[in-house]
Amino acid sequence: MVLYHSEVDNCLLIYASATLLYGGTILYRAKKNRVEKAIPFLLGILLLFALEILCFATLRSYLGLSLFSLACLIFCIYTPTQAMLPVDRKAVLITGSDSGIGHELAKYLDHLGFTVFATVLNDKGPGAETLRKTCSERLSILRMDVTNSAQIKDVYLEVKRKLQNEDLWGVINNAGIMGYTADGELLPMRSYKQCMDVNFFGPVELSKTFLPLLRKSKGRLINISSLAGGIPMPRFAAYGASKAALSMFSGVMRQELSKWGIKVVAIHPSAFRTGIQGNPELWNKEEQNLLDNLTPDVKKDYGEDYIHSMKTMLIHIPSFSASDFSPVLYDVTHALLAVHPHGLYTPGKNAYKFLLLFCYSPLWFYDFFMSKCMSPPSIPSALRVTETKSKN
Numbered sequence: 001m002v003l004y005h006s007e008v009d010n011c012l013l014i015y016a017s018a019t020l021l022y023g024g025t026i027l028y029r030a031k032k033n034r035v036e037k038a039i040p041f042l043l044g045i046l047l048l049f050a051l052e053i054l055c056f057a058t059l060r061s062y063l064g065l066s067l068f069s070l071a072c073l074i075f076c077i078y079t080p081t082q083a084m085l086p087v088d089r090k091a092v093l094i095t096g097s098d099s100g101i102g103h104e105l106a107k108y109l110d111h112l113g114f115t116v117f118a119t120v121l122n123d124k125g126p127g128a129e130t131l132r133k134t135c136s137e138r139l140s141i142l143r144m145d146v147t148n149s150a151q152i153k154d155v156y157l158e159v160k161r162k163l164q165n166e167d168l169w170g171v172i173n174n175a176g177i178m179g180y181t182a183d184g185e186l187l188p189m190r191s192y193k194q195c196m197d198v199n200f201f202g203p204v205e206l207s208k209t210f211l212p213l214l215r216k217s218k219g220r221l222i223n224i225s226s227l228a229g230g231i232p233m234p235r236f237a238a239y240g241a242s243k244a245a246l247s248m249f250s251g252v253m254r255q256e257l258s259k260w261g262i263k264v265v266a267i268h269p270s271a272f273r274t275g276i277q278g279n280p281e282l283w284n285k286e287e288q289n290l291l292d293n294l295t296p297d298v299k300k301d302y303g304e305d306y307i308h309s310m311k312t313m314l315i316h317i318p319s320f321s322a323s324d325f326s327p328v329l330y331d332v333t334h335a336l337l338a339v340h341p342h343g344l345y346t347p348g349k350n351a352y353k354f355l356l357l358f359c360y361s362p363l364w365f366y367d368f369f370m371s372k373c374m375s376p377p378s379i380p381s382a383l384r385v386t387e388t389k390s391k392n
């Protein structure tokens, strides 16, 4: 069959459009249904591509296109998706369920049919009250400060007593604080220690306490870390370092606990609208504490207006945070129920893109990009003086 130039062009256009359409559908479906095995999936895509070239080169007509479409359809239908375990009233423990992600997670998992042990800082607070009112009687509310060893032990005994002969399937280390955000040189040691206590030492002690129960059930240990724990971000020295420690703990425990059949997962959410950034009253207190702990030289070099400007980012956090928590809720559920959960989940806007950028671009580019994304509203006073002098 002799084809003229314009016919070849048209045919090429049709094949290109079909590739875009089918390729987009296959990738969207694969992401939505979480494809089970990445390598066979990629091999399948390559085979489809080879078939398309063959169809174009030999048939070039609607017959070729139909054959290619049929192959894409069959591939879509038979792409293996993740096998999930049944909920079956599996018992899970969540820390920090008073508010935010932990609170929503407790409600969501209860709604799905899990037996939830929701631990709260304040068992008489509004968060605990809402859980009592809105959740099933399977949900238990237990008071626990994750920095208090005695309370961790009490909760362990209470959970064991309530479970009787049942297993504990999952532990979700969610409780966390962000503390004040400022340049690492300015942050008082107290901020670093508080972040480490709540975000790292607490989850480690809780995990160690509950691991004997998880070894019995071959269950799941899930640590809610943060985007800031996977990539360096200006003004998150204390919070980011504590979350990085938690992520590293997750990674090592994942390797060590696999021999017991336990799956360990780290979750790195980006920004979700909760109360974690605090409120103006708290910021004023933290700022005063920061100023009280600075030496006169450091205070002079940075300047009080620069230090005051640190609050600007905290004020703006809600404006770029998502109010829909479902990406985190779905990822935690997947981590609990998938037969082969991932070691790392990155729910939320840009969480994965930022991680890719950090891992695969040169550091100078990543640092430049971050400085543009998160530049402070003012510059330190000593640098301003140097800049003016060099301009003059």
Ligand SMILES: NC(=O)c1ccc[n+]([C@@H]2O[C@H](COP(=O)([O-])OP(=O)(O)OC[C@H]3O[C@@H](n4cnc5c(N)ncnc54)[C@H](OP(=O)(O)O)[C@@H]3O)[C@@H](O)[C@H]2O)c1
Residues within 6 Å of the ligand: 095, 096, 097, 098, 099, 100, 101, 102, 120, 121, 122, 144, 145, 146, 147, 173, 174, 175, 176, 177, 178, 198, 224, 225, 226, 227, 268, 269, 270, 271, 272, 273, 274, 275, 276, 321
């Ligand atoms: N929101 C985000 O954008 C985001 C992004 C990445 C990662 N995360 C992580 O997600 C987790 C949940 O944060 P969130 O955003 O939902 O914040 P949140 O609303 O402040 O929730 C944190 C919860 O932890 C509790 N908590 C604080 N200190 C505790 C302690 N010592 N012992 C036990 N519980 C304690 C808090 O109790 P109170 O309510 O009484 O203070 C609160 O219920 C944290 O680990 C956080 O680092 C959040």
